[in-house]
Structure formats: C-alpha cells, structure tokens
Amino acid sequence: MKTRILGFAALLAVAAATVNGLFIVPADLNQGDAQRIMYPHVASAWLAYLSFGVTAMAGIGYLVRRDLRLDAIALAGAEVGVMFTAFAIWGGMMWGRPVWGVFWQWEDPRLTTTALLLALYAGYLLFRRLTDDPHRRAARAAVVGLIAAIDIPIVHFSVIWWRGLHQGPTIGDPSKILNPSAPPLFVLALMGMLAAFTLVWGYLMIRRYQLARTEWQIEEHGRLGRISAARRSFITESITEEAAP
Template identity: 40%
Template sequence: MKRYLLLALSFTLMVVSLYFVFVWVPTERMMGIVQRIFYLMVPTGWLTLLSFLIVFIGSILYLVKREEKWDILAYCSGEIGLVFTTLALITGSIWAKPIWGVWWDWGTPRLTSTLVLWFIYLAYFLVRSFASEPSRGARFAAVVGIVGFVDIPIVILSTTLWQGMHPPPLIFQEAGLDPRMMLTLQVSLIAYTVLFVILLIARVLLKNSEVDIRYLKEG
C-alpha cells in the first residue's frame, strides 16, 4: 500500500516537473531551448552522488555486520547509480554540444569527474564478476565501494584545479537564477529523488527474490 502511495506521489511530481520544464519555465535567454536539459542534468548528477553514498554506507555496514541485506542494498543502489551516472554523462554531452560546440568538453570538471565516477562504478561491478564466489565478490566490491566513494571529493577537486578553476559553487548558490527556474529545478530534484527511492525499493525486493531463488536452486 505504502509503495502505491509513493508511486502516486512520484507520478504526480514527475508530471508537475515535466510541465514546469517544458511549458511553464521561461526559456533562458543566452542558451535558448537547450538550457532546459539542465533540469534533467542536475538531478541525474545529484543521484549519481546519492546512490554512491548509499553504496558507501551499505559497503561499510556489510563489512562490519556481514549481513547480506547490506550488500544487496549497496549492489542495488550501485546498479541504479550506474544508470543515472550514464544518463548524467549523456545529458551532459547533449548540453555541451550546442553550448561549446563539442560533444565532450574535457574542460568541465563536473563532466570529467562524473566520467571517473562512472569508471569506479564499473570497477565495483566488474570485481564481483571476477571473484570466484559471490560472498567473496561482495566483500571485494564493498572495498571498492568504500575506496571509490572516499576518492570522489579528491577527483572533483583535482579535475577542477586542472582547469585552473576554483571549486564549483553549490547548485543552489548559482547566482542570477530566475525564481521560476529555481523552483523548477527544485521540483525536478525532488521528483527524481523520489523516483530513485522507488526504483531502489523495487530493485531490492527483486534482488531478494533472486537471492531466494538462488538458495533454493543450490539447496
């Protein structure tokens, strides 16, 4: 029942967000229509970090408590995180094309550090498949999850400094944002976060069933 409520909430938020993005919010003067992808790019970027935070917490709890549920949480969050990271990369380059004239702009610290993060996510899953048994793979993945998360701030810092820039300001401090744009961004952020939570719950439940089936099969 609760899940359906959440689903309804997510649906409503998403519709509102889409309405805001495509109809209500004014078009940005300099960048034009393409600027609207900003309202998808920022939430995906945020979810990239949120999902990795959950991977990090799940990994620590798994190593300390050795309960499979924590590994499942980390795994599922990582999986959804990988999808959103990929989306963030795609929206990022769609944004880059008309604005900078290239699909990939190495000079954008956010884009480059997202790419590094994507590789860390990939390592997180690859190390599982290379392990000789699932429990060992879970343990190794947890180690990668922890090391990878700790690495993120340093990656962001160094890619920023590489460009000769100062560390980027937080999203909400971005100056001169029209209040309507601000509201649209906030609604989008909430809508996508709720979507993420729903996906995570669904994935964890599914993964639990997968594990149960595996146990039944192996006896």
C-alpha cells in the same frame, strides 16, 4: 502497497516536473531553450552522488556487521547510480553542444572525472559477477565500492580545484545556497525536478533491493537443491554397491 503508492507519486511528480521544465519555465536569456536540459541533468548528477554514497555506506555497514541485506542496498545504489550518472552525462552533452559548441571535452576535469565515476561503478557491477559466494562477493564489492567512492568528492570539487569548460556551482556551494547565481524561477524548477527524481530514486532503490534479495534467495535455494541432489545421488550409489554381489 506503500511502494506502489510511491511509484505512482513518482510518476506524477516526474510528469509535472517535465511539463514545468519544458513548457512553463521561460527560456534563459543567454542559453535559450538549452537551459531546460539543466533540470534533469543536475538532478541526475545529484542522485548519482547520493546512490554511490549509499553504496559506500552500505559497504562499510556490511564489512562491520556481515549482513547481506546491506550488500543488497549497496548493489541497488550502484546500479541505480550508474543509470543516473549516464543520464547526467547524456544531459550534459545535449546541453554542451548548443552552449559550448562541443558534446564533450576530455580536458575538462568535471567531465573526465564523471566518466571515470561511471566506469568505476560499471566495473563494480561487473566485479560482483566474479564469484558466487554471497559473503565473499559482498566483502570484495564493499572494498571496491569504497575505493570507487573516492572519486565522488573529486567530481564534485573538480570545478573548484581546476579550471575547465564546466561552470562552478550555481547553488551547491554553501555560500550560494541562500543567494544562488540563477533566477528563483529556474532554481524552483530545478528543485521540483530534483524532488521528482528523488521519489523515482526511492522507488527504484526499493525495487532493486527487493530484486537483489530475491536473487539471493534463488541462489540459496539452488545451493540447497544441489546439496539435496548430491545427497540423493550418494545414497543411490551406496544402495547399488550394497546390493551388488
């Protein structure tokens, strides 16, 4: 019931933030209406970081405690994170074409490392399908998730470390938190979108975690069923052999 309330709140918040971003906040003087794409683009990128951070932390937790619930959290973070990374890339492309003149540029470190992040966690999800043993799968996935997490700070600091098309931090830099290089109205719209997307993120994480737990139960029951069937088959064969002259 609480999760449903969260889902409903998330729906209302996204609707309000979308209407605000599209129709209420004024267009930027230089970028025009294209600036409006920044709100879902930046919010998606931040939630992608958060998701993969959760995957890495849950992976460490699993390696320490061997608790499959932590593996379910790691899986939820990876799947939701892949989706938000894809949205961040898409939003960036839709903004880049009218403002930069190109959808994509491989020479840009932020773009390339973000594409790598998407590939790494898509690979993480595929890698999980290689084995049916839940503990072996969780341990291997935790290691892969931790290796992939190395790319998160590289993506974030790429705009500071290297030069490229992508602009530097607007508010993400500690020196700019109290003095962002964007008008307060734009920053408020961004914060509104981030809050709305965070509610959706929370709802999706809970639902994906529940799905992972249910899928694990199905696997467990399937295993028990196979053991039971094998046992019955063995008993039937033994009885047949004993009854034979």
